[in-house]
Amino acid sequence: xxxxxxxxxxxxxxxxxxxxxxxxxxxxxxTLCFHEALEPFAACRLxxxxxxxxxxxxxxxxxxxxxxxxxxxxxxxxxxxxxxxTTVELLMASASEVPVIRQLAEQLGVDSPRFNMExxxxxxxxxxxxxCAEIVGVSAISVINRGIDKKxxxxxxxxxxxxxxxxxxxxxxxxxxxxxxxxxxxxxxxxTWESEFDxxxxxxxxxxxxxxxxxxLRVEDExxxxxxxxxxxx
Amino acid sequence: MNxxxxxxxxxxxCGDQIGSNLDLDALARQVDEFPxxxxxxxxxxxxxxxxxASMQSAIAEEVLDAVLVAGCTPRTLEPRFRTACEQGGLxxxxxxxxxxxxxxxxxxxxxVEAATLKAADLIRMGTAELSFRKPHSPxxxxxxxxxxxxxxxxxxxxxxxxxxxxxxxxKLVERxxxxxxxxxxxANGSVAAMSKAVLEHPQVEVMLEKRITAxxxxxxxxxxxxxxxxxxxxxxxxxxxxxxxxxxxxxPDIGALAYKFGIPQDENGFLxxxxxxxxxxxxxxxxxxVCGAPHHPTDEHQAEFQGVRAALSALGHLASGSxxxxxxxxxxxxxxxxxxxxxVAACPFLAISMxxxxxxxxxxxxxxxxxxxxxNCAVACxxxxxxxxxxxxxxxxxxxxxxxxxxxxxxxxxxxxxxxEWSSQVAAELAGAHRLNYPSGIRSVRMECSTRFxxxxxxxAFHHGADGVLLTACRPGKCHYAGSNRNAQDRIKTLRxxxxxxxxxxxxxxxxxxxxxxxxxxxDKVSRFSDLMTQIPPxxxxxx
Numbered sequence: 001x002x003x004x005x006x007x008x009x010x011x012x013x014x015x016x017x018x019x020x021x022x023x024x025x026x027x028x029x030x031t032l033c034f035h036e037a038l039e040p041f042a043a044c045r046l047x048x049x050x051x052x053x054x055x056x057x058x059x060x061x062x063x064x065x066x067x068x069x070x071x072x073x074x075x076x077x078x079x080x081x082x083x084x085x086t087t088v089e090l091l092m093a094s095a096s097e098v099p100v101i102r103q104l105a106e107q108l109g110v111d112s113p114r115f116n117m118e119x120x121x122x123x124x125x126x127x128x129x130x131x132c133a134e135i136v137g138v139s140a141i142s143v144i145n146r147g148i149d150k151k152x153x154x155x156x157x158x159x160x161x162x163x164x165x166x167x168x169x170x171x172x173x174x175x176x177x178x179x180x181x182x183x184x185x186x187x188x189x190x191x192t193w194e195s196e197f198d199x200x201x202x203x204x205x206x207x208x209x210x211x212x213x214x215x216x217l218r219v220e221d222e223x224x225x226x227x228x229x230x231x232x233x234x
Numbered sequence: 235m236n237x238x239x240x241x242x243x244x245x246x247x248c249g250d251q252i253g254s255n256l257d258l259d260a261l262a263r264q265v266d267e268f269p270x271x272x273x274x275x276x277x278x279x280x281x282x283x284x285x286x287a288s289m290q291s292a293i294a295e296e297v298l299d300a301v302l303v304a305g306c307t308p309r310t311l312e313p314r315f316r317t318a319c320e321q322g323g324l325x326x327x328x329x330x331x332x333x334x335x336x337x338x339x340x341x342x343x344x345x346v347e348a349a350t351l352k353a354a355d356l357i358r359m360g361t362a363e364l365s366f367r368k369p370h371s372p373x374x375x376x377x378x379x380x381x382x383x384x385x386x387x388x389x390x391x392x393x394x395x396x397x398x399x400x401x402x403x404x405k406l407v408e409r410x411x412x413x414x415x416x417x418x419x420x421a422n423g424s425v426a427a428m429s430k431a432v433l434e435h436p437q438v439e440v441m442l443e444k445r446i447t448a449x450x451x452x453x454x455x456x457x458x459x460x461x462x463x464x465x466x467x468x469x470x471x472x473x474x475x476x477x478x479x480x481x482x483x484x485x486p487d488i489g490a491l492a493y494k495f496g497i498p499q500d501e502n503g504f505l506x507x508x509x510x511x512x513x514x515x516x517x518x519x520x521x522x523x524v525c526g527a528p529h530h531p532t533d534e535h536q537a538e539f540q541g542v543r544a545a546l547s548a549l550g551h552l553a554s555g556s557x558x559x560x561x562x563x564x565x566x567x568x569x570x571x572x573x574x575x576x577x578v579a580a581c582p583f584l585a586i587s588m589x590x591x592x593x594x595x596x597x598x599x600x601x602x603x604x605x606x607x608x609x610n611c612a613v614a615c616x617x618x619x620x621x622x623x624x625x626x627x628x629x630x631x632x633x634x635x636x637x638x639x640x641x642x643x644x645x646x647x648x649x650x651x652x653x654x655e656w657s658s659q660v661a662a663e664l665a666g667a668h669r670l671n672y673p674s675g676i677r678s679v680r681m682e683c684s685t686r687f688x689x690x691x692x693x694x695a696f697h698h699g700a701d702g703v704l705l706t707a708c709r710p711g712k713c714h715y716a717g718s719n720r721n722a723q724d725r726i727k728t729l730r731x732x733x734x735x736x737x738x739x740x741x742x743x744x745x746x747x748x749x750x751x752x753x754x755x756x757x758d759k760v761s762r763f764s765d766l767m768t769q770i771p772p773x774x775x776x777x778x
Contacts, residue, residue, distance in 0.1 A: 181751070
């Protein structure tokens with residue numbers, strides 16, 4: 001199967017997306033919500049390219065657009081860059097401190113965003129949620145609510161009993177927005193024994209946490225073996 | 235080591251993510267020289283359809299019997315490569331993904347030479363390990379579609395009703411002459427009405443004034459014997475069930491059942507929810523559920539809710555028809571086993587029992603459906619009769635050797651980190667992903683759990699010239715294998731005192747607790763340990 005990317009003719013096989021084919025041939029397209037181990041999601045809109053499938057140029061998300069015979073693709077045309085700039089501007093509105101987004105902004109020449117939103121490193125790309133479901137097979141987290149209230153959370157905002165603490169979500173997050181504590185922490189709720197309790201103030205440290213954490217804190221006070229043996233050096 | 239093996243090494247460039255920070259030409263030349271390597275290929279994107287196709291064609295063309303992909307972290311893409319290998323006609327256990335992106339290219343971006351050296355070492359360790367792997371097949375058992383409820387408490391009754399309503403035959407055993415105990419009312423009515431509903435349900439067989447005397451068998455097929463509660467007379471004959479729900483009311487009963495089923499008790503004698511945080515498929519649901527008073531003192535609302543919740547979990551188990559465990563279960567060599575039963579005591583999953591063997595001795599047998607391949611038994615066995623197919627002693631010793639075989643680390647101390655899959659491996663990968671720098675002389679040996687660490691590994695490492703050995707484990711209370719990290723702590727303690735006693739600087743051996751999502755702390759800990767190795771006097775060899 002032949003297609004044309006930025007004026008270069010390339011050969012690819014059916015079943016590839018435009019993004020995969022382009023990357024395979026050395027054309028770089030920025031992405032945030034794309035991961036090789038997961039199905040395409042087309043959420044971040046950074047991978048937008050212009051394609052012409054015989055009906056004129058249109059903007060599409062290259063991570064989810066299948067290659068077709070004689071398809072023409074522009075990865076860095078002016079409409080494409082304009083779209084990416086707007087996307088990055090919107091990302092900058094809430095996640096301006098994230099290194100990967102700052103880097104994108106720099107590359108695309110976005111200085112200060114026109115928009116301003118409450119600071120939140122999570123860009124709702126859904127990588128963590130999809131990794132938990134597709135790679136780990138656990139589904140301990142999901143995307144909840146709609147519109148501006150949308151966020152990644154455990155079901156009913158309760159500390160997860162399903163999470164296996166494998167760290168895949170933390171590793172796959174492009175912005176470093178998720179921590180295991182967000183999933184298993186339970187600052188306000190404790191969900192053990194398949195029952196729900198309010199977290200109690202700890203009499204030792206004064207923080208709210210569950211009874212199992214309390215045990216951990218106590219154990220951690222023990223010094224790691226160091227002591228006497230170290231004085232008898234060779 | 236099998237000398238005529240044919241190993242293929244695929245070096246992934248990950249676009250320019252790996253190639254820009256590693257000298258891939260030099261790396262490929264080195265890898266070509268490793269024993270057993272039949273071919274080395276470079277892939278632009280190993281995980282793309284073209285990359286996978288190229289790997290599959292290499293398997294067919296070069297008649298490979300093992301494949302090592304050097305690319306990114308195994309945490310995300312391993313399943314995809316593994317599936318592709320299986321489609322290409324290779325056993326999935328003959329494939330290994332070695333992380334040279336997060337671990338080398340991203341972690342040491344300013345030092346191409348050191349990063350390339352590390353990548354070569356990691357690939358050498360991978361090839362050494364691969365040659366000792368023994369492919370395994372999953373264990374499967376059928377689950378009988380019937381359940382036993384122990385205790386006619388509110389929780390027990392609601393569990394029995396919930397199961398029976400779904401068509402599961404339920405046997406409910408209660409010590410007293412009536413059910414419900416001191417509680418009279420439930421959320422939706424009286425206990426009397428609930429007890430009547432249970433007694434009249436066609437799917438429920440209520441056995442009053444009976445007690446459980448023995449439970450034998452394993453997942454999916456438990457044999458239960460019941461006696462009269464008041465006398466020692468033999469009661470009803472033995473029956474078999476697929477799931478057991480524990481809902482007793484009184485403390486002595488709870489203790490006895492906890493012992494019988496191997497459910498850990500907390501300091502107050504209650505049974506906290508057993509939650510094994512292992513990958514789905516790598517452990518089997520044992521079909522034993524706890525609800526109501528054994529968890530903690532509950533009111534009737536909670537008890538009823540927990541009963542239904544336990545019943546739903548049990549229903550999922552019973553409806554599946556069979557359970558499988560894909561974990562590479564430990565195998566006992568019956569000729570080597572001396573019948574000492576150290577492994578029985580060491581296994582946190584109650585997977586090992588003593589059974590009559592070929593000779594006079596009873597020998598250990600591992601139930602593959604219960605084994606989660608943590609390695610406790612393999613380390614505990616004094617005659618080294620227990621082997622883990624994917625992480626044998628030979629595989630680990632050869633990895634240690636491979637990590638230390640090249641003598642140069644650009645003047646950096648040679649530190650071997652034995653890393654638990656669930657804590658330090660995550661933290662190390664995150665450190666790479668966040669581009670945090672740490673000393674490039676560190677070589678990490680991946681283990682499922684810190685308890686897999688045999689003290690002889692440290693001695694072997696020192697013998698082969700390691701400057702320091704760092705064992706990293708999940709924090710106390712956070713172990714994924716029922717507190718096995720405590721064993722690691724004990725072993726390190728003992729070995730340190732032994733090393734000191736023989737005049738070896740014991741600061742060269744250390745245990746660190748690592749939190750998986752805190753890469754900064756990980757980097758700090760390994761850097762400080764590595765620095766310490768440069769400050770203490772040059773080490774004497776173990777032989778001296």
